[in-house]
Amino acid sequence: MEYYREKFEKHIKSCNYAKLDEKNREFLKQKAFLYKFSFQELKQLVDMSIDFNMWQEKSIYEIWQDKQDKKATFLHIKQLWQKLKEEPKSYTNFSKTVSYNHSRKISFIQNNKEELGLGKCPVASEKTRCCNLMTLDAVESCGFDCSYCSIQSFYNENKIGIDNNFAKKLKNLKLDPSKDYHIGTGQSSDSLLWGNKAGILDALFEFAKANPNVILEFKSKSNNIKYLLENEVPKNILCTWSINTPTIIENEEHLSASLEQRIDSARALANKGVMVGFHLHPIVAYENYLQEYKETIFKIISNFSPEEVALVSFGTLTFIKPVIKKLRNRDFKSKILQMPLIDASGKFSYPIETKIKMFKNVYDAFNPWHDRVYFYMCMENHNLWEKVFGYEYESNDEMEKDMISSYKKKLKCHQKCHHKCHYL
Numbered sequence: 001m002e003y004y005r006e007k008f009e010k011h012i013k014s015c016n017y018a019k020l021d022e023k024n025r026e027f028l029k030q031k032a033f034l035y036k037f038s039f040q041e042l043k044q045l046v047d048m049s050i051d052f053n054m055w056q057e058k059s060i061y062e063i064w065q066d067k068q069d070k071k072a073t074f075l076h077i078k079q080l081w082q083k084l085k086e087e088p089k090s091y092t093n094f095s096k097t098v099s100y101n102h103s104r105k106i107s108f109i110q111n112n113k114e115e116l117g118l119g120k121c122p123v124a125s126e127k128t129r130c131c132n133l134m135t136l137d138a139v140e141s142c143g144f145d146c147s148y149c150s151i152q153s154f155y156n157e158n159k160i161g162i163d164n165n166f167a168k169k170l171k172n173l174k175l176d177p178s179k180d181y182h183i184g185t186g187q188s189s190d191s192l193l194w195g196n197k198a199g200i201l202d203a204l205f206e207f208a209k210a211n212p213n214v215i216l217e218f219k220s221k222s223n224n225i226k227y228l229l230e231n232e233v234p235k236n237i238l239c240t241w242s243i244n245t246p247t248i249i250e251n252e253e254h255l256s257a258s259l260e261q262r263i264d265s266a267r268a269l270a271n272k273g274v275m276v277g278f279h280l281h282p283i284v285a286y287e288n289y290l291q292e293y294k295e296t297i298f299k300i301i302s303n304f305s306p307e308e309v310a311l312v313s314f315g316t317l318t319f320i321k322p323v324i325k326k327l328r329n330r331d332f333k334s335k336i337l338q339m340p341l342i343d344a345s346g347k348f349s350y351p352i353e354t355k356i357k358m359f360k361n362v363y364d365a366f367n368p369w370h371d372r373v374y375f376y377m378c379m380e381n382h383n384l385w386e387k388v389f390g391y392e393y394e395s396n397d398e399m400e401k402d403m404i405s406s407y408k409k410k411l412k413c414h415q416k417c418h419h420k421c422h423y424l
Helices: 002-012 023-036 039-053 070-086 166-171 195-209 226-230 246-252 259-272 290-303 323-327 350-367 383-389 396-423
Strands: 107-111 118-120 134-136 159-163 183-185 214-220 237-242 275-283 309-316 343-344 347-349 374-377
Touching: 002 023, 023 039, 023 070, 039 323, 070 237, 159 166, 159 195, 166 195, 183 350, 183 396, 195 214, 195 237, 214 309, 226 259, 237 259, 237 309, 246 290, 246 343, 259 275, 259 290, 275 290, 275 350, 309 350, 309 396, 350 383, 374 383, 374 396
Parallel strands: 107 159, 134 183, 183 214, 214 237, 237 275, 275 309, 309 374
Antiparallel strands: 118 134, 343 347
């Protein structure tokens, strides 16, 4: 007994045991001493216990059954956990009142970085088809709190970093005038949430005006468009919104704008002549999810003409291990990890069969816009393109070239049409 006590104390220091509530801790401790669980067994039991609690399912002590031996007892719990991951999750009885505390204290910190935060998309890879987007970190960390977001793994989610010298460094940036660039500002934070705080949008607007060979994309889940409505928006700026179903927005995209607010914001800017776009990313599988996504897509199609929309992208939940670990370390309720986690080019995501069904259904729902809007999948295996779109790119460079060409044509045509309509 004393020998295992030392092992147990060592085991719990290297897993999430301390994150459990007292009742779960005491229960697992009792069972660990009874069955002499190894570190890996105990770690898995702790993680499964956290998952049950996060998903608002029965606690591990409520479903535990002592079998004939350790292996059978452990397997019983793991099978119940696996079954919950493989069955379509339901938000019907998910209690929103206790799932999240809708208040958040954030503070702003000044970053004195030497270099401008401009670089390649951090998830770019030859293993998946990627558009080679360049990212510009105007702000680091986000005021929204989406349960699945990877930003929380890279930054302190309660501290928002703003670069003191962002405007100066951006103004001094020298780009090749003969090359086309697609740069996004929504990778490390929301592009519109902060408005013109610290002169960020002033600097970005000036940068866009000075570099007509740049397509500058603002990606958002916010309805803070005041600055854009009050100022002339450079013609090479795209304003895009991450769109999801009301079920996912309400339960997993905490503090963000509602679906209606996002669509209304995009509509207001499109009325002003700004080109818009939509990212259905992440598409999340749950009970009756395809019908809800079709209804969401119908709202988009009903509110916009394809001439106003530069792009529609699809993506789904894709995790790296640090993000999964971070989610389990948080004290909140979420069903986002209640899904199969299959290896996907070194990350974890849905099985390929689920993705084909998912993407094909949402693409088909956009049928009136096929061949009139640029559609693409983000961070997905290139083999999926043929199954969903009927074609595929040979390389990331080929995709980047085609994407930018499509955006440029759409922007040029839109400017002419809007200018003509505006003065009729």
